[in-house]
Amino acid sequence: xxxxxxxxxxxxxxxxxxxxxxxxxxxxxxxxxxxxxxxxxxxxxxxxxxxxxxxxxxxxxxxxxxxxxxxxxxxxxxxxxxxxxxxxxxxxxxxxxxxxxxxxxxxxxxxxxxxxxxxxxxxxxxxxxxxxxxxxxxxxxxxxxxxxxxxxxxxxxxxxxxxxxxxxxxxxxxxxxxxxxxxxxxxxxxxxxxxxxxxxxxxxxxxxxxxxxxxxx
Amino acid sequence: xxxxxxxxxxxxxxxxxxxxxxxxxxxxxxxxxxxxxxxxxxxxxxxxxxxxxxxxxxxxxxxxxxxxxxxxxxxxxxxxxxxxxxxxxxxxxxxxxxxxxxxxxxxxxxxxxxxxxxxxxxxxxxxxxxxxxxxxxxxxxxxxxxxxxxxxxxxxxxxxxxxxxxxxxxxxxxxxxxxxxxxxxxxxxxxxxxxxxxxxxxxxxxxxxxxxxxxxxxxxxxxxxxxxxxxxxxxxxxxxxxxxxxxxxxxxxxxxxxxxxxxxxxxxxxxxxxxxxxxxxxxxxxxxxxxxxxxxxxxxxxxxxxxxxxxxxxxxxxxxxxxxxxxxxxxxxxxxxxxxxxxxxxxxxxxxxxxxxxxxxxx
Ligand SMILES: [Zn+2]
Numbered sequence: 154x155x156x157x158x159x160x161x162x163x164x165x166x167x168x169x170x171x172x173x174x175x176x177x178x179x180x181x182x183x184x185x186x187x188x189x190x191x192x193x194x195x196x197x198x199x200x201x202x203x204x205x206x207x208x209x210x211x212x213x214x215x216x217x218x219x220x221x222x223x224x225x226x227x228x229x230x231x232x233x234x235x236x237x238x239x240x241x242x243x244x245x246x247x248x249x250x251x252x253x254x255x256x257x258x259x260x261x262x263x264x265x266x267x268x269x270x271x272x273x274x275x276x277x278x279x280x281x282x283x284x285x286x287x288x289x290x291x292x293x294x295x296x297x298x299x300x301x302x303x304x305x306x307x308x309x310x311x312x313x314x315x316x317x318x319x320x321x322x323x324x325x326x327x328x329x330x331x332x333x334x335x336x337x338x339x340x341x342x343x344x345x346x347x348x349x350x351x352x353x354x355x356x357x358x359x360x361x362x363x364x365x366x367x368x369x370x
Numbered sequence: 371x372x373x374x375x376x377x378x379x380x381x382x383x384x385x386x387x388x389x390x391x392x393x394x395x396x397x398x399x400x401x402x403x404x405x406x407x408x409x410x411x412x413x414x415x416x417x418x419x420x421x422x423x424x425x426x427x428x429x430x431x432x433x434x435x436x437x438x439x440x441x442x443x444x445x446x447x448x449x450x451x452x453x454x455x456x457x458x459x460x461x462x463x464x465x466x467x468x469x470x471x472x473x474x475x476x477x478x479x480x481x482x483x484x485x486x487x488x489x490x491x492x493x494x495x496x497x498x499x500x501x502x503x504x505x506x507x508x509x510x511x512x513x514x515x516x517x518x519x520x521x522x523x524x525x526x527x528x529x530x531x532x533x534x535x536x537x538x539x540x541x542x543x544x545x546x547x548x549x550x551x552x553x554x555x556x557x558x559x560x561x562x563x564x565x566x567x568x569x570x571x572x573x574x575x576x577x578x579x580x581x582x583x584x585x586x587x588x589x590x591x592x593x594x595x596x597x598x599x600x601x602x603x604x605x606x607x608x609x610x611x612x613x614x615x616x617x618x619x620x621x622x623x624x625x626x627x628x629x630x631x632x633x634x635x636x637x638x639x640x641x642x643x644x645x646x647x648x649x650x651x652x653x654x655x656x657x658x659x660x661x662x663x664x665x666x667x668x669x670x671x672x673x674x675x676x677x678x679x680x681x682x683x684x685x686x687x688x689x690x691x692x693x694x695x696x697x698x699x700x701x702x703x704x705x706x707x708x709x710x711x712x713x714x715x716x717x718x719x720x721x722x723x724x725x726x727x728x729x730x731x732x733x
Contacts, residue, residue, distance in 0.1 A: 207474055230463050234429065
């Protein structure tokens with residue numbers, strides 16, 4: 154098996170290849186504004202590092218967010234289209250789950266990423282593999298009580314030290330963790346979620362209240 | 371290089387997810403999934419709603435196009451995509467899909483210009499584009515007058531709207547008349563039963579000192595809205611059919627007058643009209659009449675090829691392949707304000723054809 158993992162749900166543009174035993178190549182860049190430009194060259198680089206061609210890939214796993222929409226869709230659309238062109242299955246995994254999987258924390262903890270607009274995407278974990286609440290999007294102050302006393306990983310935790318005083322690594326999601334978690338779950342015979350975006354917010358759209366009158370009063 | 375290249379084109383600059391397939395200048399498939407119904411209650415295209423819909427619709431629409439064309443993706447000579455201009459987030463979905471598709475299939479990628487694609491699509495209907503061609507592009511997003519001597523390398527802006535697009539004016543007036551969204555088709559329908567000379571609405575930018583080829587529809591929009599409001603304030607019934615006909619006449623009068631004048635001034639004997647507003651029956655009729663009088667050959671593709679679609683992108687992509695233009699790089703970005711003078715976005719490698727074309731443009 155050869156699993157291609159990608160995630161663009163956060164400022165990280167990250168790609169990894171997993172052969173069923175271990176990650177054989179990976180690439181991560183942090184640039185919130187250039188997901189669209191960086192992803193395909195990163196896939197190309199990871200494949201050439203591994204000495205493989207894309208048609209050797211037997212499955213794709215993509216981070217489904219939550220994350221700011223524009224970047225999030227780059228990874229999802231790329232994964233979907235790879236799946237179509239290669240005729241291989243495309244799986245989704247919550248981006249926060251991949252962050253949790255990479256955490257080096259004993260006991261319960263929280264994952265928080267930056268949702269912009271002074272909010273965080275967050276979820277609570279019993280351990281690295283077990284999400285017990287979320288993902289949700291909230292203002293840090295509004296969840297302070299729910300996360301009190303828990304260590305927190307992810308860039309969202311560092312942004313709001315008042316709510317997350319015990320911020321830990323990793324700051325950014327890596328596709329290596331995403332790939333490893335997916336490989337582990339697939340090996341255990343688990344069905345992975347569909348590659349559908351976790352937006353968690355409705356689109357911003359104002360319904361115009363009738364039309365604006367132009368005749369001066 | 372194949373002179374009848376098989377190219378798949380992806381278009382997501384606004385609210386239509388379009389995937390088209392052409393062989394040279396022959397249309398094989400034109401699959402479109404529209405999110406227009408989801409925007410209707412907002413009275414205009416909501417970018418985030420459009421982007422979400424593109425992501426959902428893309429793979430099924432590609433599959434539909436391949437099936438319709440009866441070709442295998444393996445046989446493609448290239449994948450083309452609208453790189454701009456358009457809604458940034460919406461464009462990015464299409465660009466991401468096109469890149470992944472081209473890369474996975476081992477095919478060259480061509481990021482092309484949406485406006486040049488609107489012109490090039492006419493090749494699928496009426497054969498090779500005459501060189502030069504004057505093009506009037508009118509839709510909810512654009513109102514441009516363009517001159518092209520080579521659709522793959524030389525598109526020159528003659529004029530454009532200085533405020534609203536023509537299609538926006540249709541949407542706005544339809545809203546004032548409570549006729550719903552989009553406004554173009556419904557205004558056209560009511561106008562057929564109305565008198566175009568009933569109300570003398572203003573013709574924007576047609577004074578002797580105004581720019582000859584630029585458009586303005588904002589003043590017209592306001593004038594029509596005021597006229598309607600005055601009627602309503604006086605407790606009178608609004609003659610919807612006459613208003614629609616008179617408003618529409620003001621728009622198409624200016625559009626056709628300026629387009630024909632540009633043709634005459636530049637010595638161009640072909641005019642093509644594209645964009646969603648090209649479906650307007652009165653625009654077609656008046657353009658035909660005025661072109662005939664001026665000895666200009668008018669080319670207007672069928673309505674489905676005038677609105678945004680993937681076939682137009684494939685048509686321009688096929689022309690890029692046929693003329694040996696440089697493919698785009700894998701780091702191609704979506705450019706919401708891609709200049710009309712860039713018919714495509716070549717890679718960073720040397721592309722002498724493109725460089726030369728740019729020099730010619732400003733000489
Ligand atoms: Zn258009």
